[in-house]
Amino acid sequence: MAGFFISFEGTEGAGKTTLIQKLQAYLSACGKDVVLTREPGGSGLGRKLRAIILNAEEKISSGAELFLFLADRAEHVEEVIKPALKQGKIVLCDRFVDSTVAYQGYGRGMDKALLETLNGVAAGGLLPDLTIVLDLEPEVGLNRAKKRNAEQNLTVEEGRFEAEALAFHQKIRQGFLELAESNSRFLVVDAMQDADTVFEQVRQKIAGMLKSEKLR
Numbered sequence: 001m002a003g004f005f006i007s008f009e010g011t012e013g014a015g016k017t018t019l020i021q022k023l024q025a026y027l028s029a030c031g032k033d034v035v036l037t038r039e040p041g042g043s044g045l046g047r048k049l050r051a052i053i054l055n056a057e058e059k060i061s062s063g064a065e066l067f068l069f070l071a072d073r074a075e076h077v078e079e080v081i082k083p084a085l086k087q088g089k090i091v092l093c094d095r096f097v098d099s100t101v102a103y104q105g106y107g108r109g110m111d112k113a114l115l116e117t118l119n120g121v122a123a124g125g126l127l128p129d130l131t132i133v134l135d136l137e138p139e140v141g142l143n144r145a146k147k148r149n150a151e152q153n154l155t156v157e158e159g160r161f162e163a164e165a166l167a168f169h170q171k172i173r174q175g176f177l178e179l180a181e182s183n184s185r186f187l188v189v190d191a192m193q194d195a196d197t198v199f200e201q202v203r204q205k206i207a208g209m210l211k212s213e214k215l216r
Contacts, residue, residue: 003085004209005126007096010134011173012162013144014191015198019134020092022199023206027090030210035084038094040072043079056159062108066115069100070122077123097123098131098179103161106175107168127185130209132202133176134191138169141191 006023008016020036027034041050049072052058053065060068073096084091097119105112145162149155155162161169180186189201 003087003089003091004130005081005085005091005093005128006130006132006206007093007098007128008132008134009095009098009102009176010191011136011138011141011169011176013141013146013148014134014136015144015195016094016134018195019132019198019202020094022195023092023202026199026203027092027206032210033087033089035080035089035091036094037076037080037091039076039096039099040069042076042081042093043072045075045079046072051157054158054160056156056163058160062104062110065108066100066104066110066118069104070118073097073100073119073122074124077126081126082124093128096128096131098133098176101179102172102175106171106178107164129185130205131180131183131186132205133180133186133188134198135173135177135188136191138166138173142166142169 008020010016024034024036039046040053041047049068053060053068053072081091081093100119101112101115104110105115142162146155146159149159149162177188180188187202187205189198191198193201
């Protein structure tokens with residue numbers, strides 16, 4: 001039985017973690033075997049790379065940043081995602097290939113066609129069956145993310161992207177929305193709504209998929 005792969009995207013502070021946790025509880029209650037994972041940091045190697053990639057005090061060039069993310073993804077797909085899908089599990093992944101196009105392509109200004117090619121290599125051609133984009137005004141999301149990091153004492157360890165200028169995050173939001181316009185696997189949800197409303201909209205989408213042949 002084939003598994004099902006759902007990725008979650010959005011700017012910083014959009015509420016991905018809260019949504020994923022709610023979905024895990026819902027899907028588990030439906031009797032589904034669910035795997036939660038994330039990028040960067042979903043594999044053994046990825047956890048080491050995450051400590052480098054997201055650290056606000058690490059000086060990393062745009063090119064090096066890109067290849068660190070790609071290395072994380074290559075190991076993540078082989079170690080975690082593909083094995084879970086082969087076992088018929090539902091994989092909920094916090095960020096995947098679309099973050100590379102949005103952050104490194106739209107945000108950093110790198111060649112988007114090249115990024116698509118490199119994503120294909122790193123992910124072995126794997127794409128999500130469904131991608132949820134939580135859309136939020138970057139100003140709101142940044143305030144949420146910075147508050148969260150401060151409360152968890154992660155301002156340095158996980159604060160690289162939160163430290164970027166607002167214009168950078170506005171480009172990323174534009175990137176996700178443009179990607180969603182051109183691909184039917186995306187569902188864009190207004191993340192300014194309360195968490196329960198966001199969850200219900202996504203739950204309804206996934207509930208419909210649970211009735212399809214792919215998830216039986």
